[in-house]
Amino acid sequence: MEYSLTSEQEELKDAVIKFAQAELNDDMVERDRAGTFSHEGWKKCAEFGIHGMPISEEFGGGGLDLTTTIAVMEGLGYGCKDQGLIFSINAHMWTNSIPLQIFGTPEQKAKYLPGLCNGDLIGANGASEPESGSDVFGMATTAIKDGDDYILNGTKTFCTNAQVADLVMTYATLNPEYGLMGITAFLIEKDMPGFSISKKIEKMGLRTSPMAELIFEDCRVPAANVLGRAGRGAEVFNCSMEWERSCILASCLGTMQRQLEQCIRYAQTRKQYGKAIGKFQSVANRIVDMKVRIETARPLIYKIGWLKDQGKSADMEAALGKLYTSEAFVKNCLDAVQIHGGYGYMTEFEFERELRDSVGSTLYSGTTEIQRNIIARRLGL
Ligand SMILES: Cc1cc2nc3c(=O)[nH]c(=O)nc-3n(C[C@H](O)[C@H](O)[C@H](O)COP(=O)(O)OP(=O)(O)OC[C@H]3O[C@@H](n4cnc5c(N)ncnc54)[C@H](O)[C@@H]3O)c2cc1C
Structure with a gap:
């Protein structure tokens, strides 16, 4: 089983990181406080091609396979700090555009999909x-x-x-x-x-x-x-939930990777008792645990892309990926706060916001308990 990205996929992922860092992060603390949705960010992401990635070119989409789509979402999560915007895009793609593409009549697809892809319509x-x-x-x-x-x-x-x-x-x-x-x-x-x-x-x-x-x-x-x-x-709903469960946490892989890099840098430069805090084993172990979670979550999510791109069911894998990655995301956010000490708790450092953002992941698209039920059922329990 091969999960490595092609050079084109890597380039696309790098491009989305640069785009997101340059275009999507302005006034994040203030926008979070006010609860403001960014119409501008929405439109820019659509113009970049994000909304339409998995939709057929015939209806204005990018016609990308799921592995490439996951790679782009991972890049978006790395570059974009606006987790709310990413979440809105995910809801739009997986529970609106995708079921429309799969179950829609030709008339329904022609009427709605181009607007959903180019950002004129929000789903x-x-x-x-x-x-x-x-x-x-x-x-x-x-x-x-x-x-x-x-x-x-x-x-x-x-x-x-x-x-x-x-x-x-x-x-x-x-x-x-x-x-x-x-x-x-x-x-x-x-x-x-x-x-x-x-x-x-x-x-x-x-x-x-x-x-x-x-x-x-x-x-x-x-x-x-x-x-x-x-x-x-029920068939439409179950299909859309399988897609959402499969893909909604791809962006969190990127966010977790960015947090890991921030924590390593901080642990290398923040000194207490005359040495870098990363030299204290309990701080280093926390960072190691963050790394282990990312390295476990990433293949789980990419395996879903690999299976679906081959037309295989990823029902069980989607539940495994959703369950593990959401719980890993919350734990990594908590670790990032702890590693930064009091600063980690402060709004300006932005980890407290990411922690608040992460908690929803264990609830939406089927709670953690429901993912466990799905997996248990697939195991014959
Ligand atoms: C950020 C966010 C965004 C959302 N967006 C949408 C959206 O766009 N559209 C939409 O339709 N919904 C959306 N939801 C709703 C989400 O799908 C529900 O919150 C979720 O399905 C749980 O339903 P509930 O909140 O009613 O909790 P309940 O179903 O009442 O569950 C309460 C508790 O009981 C547990 N529980 C329930 N049944 C079982 C069981 N059989 N076995 C074990 N434990 C069980 C749950 O895991 C949970 O811990 C969103 C939720 C959040 C947090």
């Missing part, structure tokens, strides 16, 4: 509800057929990008008694009558990524906006 995913999070298919939002339309009623919560989204992928049940076979995926345009967004949801980290509730009140949606077949939305 979101509305699956979680106040009473059904992990148990997402226990949803209460209903879709009742009315002539050529469906009438949606219900509330979705924790919707990333909600306030800025032009197109929301959402899910509703045709009848709760149908169970999984009632779940249906819908493409919701922001101006559809009966669709609205609640006030902003404030959160601990990823504060530059907007979040709100979605409200459907007799929202009339044309049948042409069903994605896939009516009653087959």
